[in-house]
Amino acid sequence: MGQRWLRLNKTMPQREFDITIGKDGSVELTVKGYKGKGCLEAVKLFEKIVGELRSEQKTNEFYEPEENVQYRIDQRM
Amino acid sequence: MSAVCILAPVVIAAWPAFSAAVMAAAASLGYQVAADAAAAKSSEVKKQAGQVQLEMANSEIVTNQLGRDQRIQVTRDGVTVTFSRDARGRASLCVTGHGMKDAALQAMGEELSQRVVQKYVYQKLLDEMRARGFVVVDEQTDAQHAIRLKVRHWEG
Numbered sequence: 001m002g003q004r005w006l007r008l009n010k011t012m013p014q015r016e017f018d019i020t021i022g023k024d025g026s027v028e029l030t031v032k033g034y035k036g037k038g039c040l041e042a043v044k045l046f047e048k049i050v051g052e053l054r055s056e057q058k059t060n061e062f063y064e065p066e067e068n069v070q071y072r073i074d075q076r077m
Numbered sequence: 078m079s080a081v082c083i084l085a086p087v088v089i090a091a092w093p094a095f096s097a098a099v100m101a102a103a104a105s106l107g108y109q110v111a112a113d114a115a116a117a118k119s120s121e122v123k124k125q126a127g128q129v130q131l132e133m134a135n136s137e138i139v140t141n142q143l144g145r146d147q148r149i150q151v152t153r154d155g156v157t158v159t160f161s162r163d164a165r166g167r168a169s170l171c172v173t174g175h176g177m178k179d180a181a182l183q184a185m186g187e188e189l190s191q192r193v194v195q196k197y198v199y200q201k202l203l204d205e206m207r208a209r210g211f212v213v214v215d216e217q218t219d220a221q222h223a224i225r226l227k228v229r230h231w232e233g
Binding site: 013014015016017018019020021022023024025026027028029030031032033034035038039040043045046047049050051052053054055056057058059 | 079080081082083084085086087088135191192194195197198199201202205206209211221222223224225226227228229230231232
């Protein structure tokens with residue numbers, strides 16, 4: 001029985017950001033399209049642009065496996 | 078959805094970017110740019126019936142033009158608001174108006190000050206996101222004057 005590892009990378013994943021700039025300039029940011037901790041980099045980018053992070057709420061997708069996942073496929077020879 | 082977060086704005090700007098935000102905010106609230114720096118300074122000397130001084134929190138106006146008097150003045154309904162950079166580099170505004178109570182002047186100043194921050198954040202976000210290849214696919218302003226942007230980015 002031979003074994004082969006196959007690495008699957010999704011190409012050009014789409015990220016979506018809903019941004020609400022309140023009348024006092026505070027920003028509510030909703031990050032969509034990330035699985036796992038990849039969204040933290042996006043939040044850091046907006047933190048750098050806008051200012052201080054006041055609160056953060058992680059959704060269920062945050063705890064899902066990241067997108068670059070290795071799949072193991074067993075082949076019978 | 079992956080995360081929802083709230084960010085508090087910090088205004089760190091050179092004078093041109095800051096004054097552009099002031100002009101955009103003033104126009105959106107019906108103010109008119111009153112005068113250049115020299116006229117603004119001379120009018121400040123006049124005795125005003127009501128005057129309130131406000132400081133914009135979390136702001137820093139960076140400049141390499143030390144000693145140069147940088148200010149911008151806008152007016153509406155007899156009320157004059159003068160934005161300037163104070164000695165510590167913070168943005169401050171002086172609101173003056175004849176026959177108006179301090180509380181009313183303060184409310185007008187705070188409204189305009191908040192709008193300036195909103196316009197500054199809006200422009201900075203647009204500039205930074207476009208530079209990184211983000212695409213704004215929808216933009217709306219709601220009844221509470223909040224600006225809603227829907228932005229997409231493709232990573233590869």
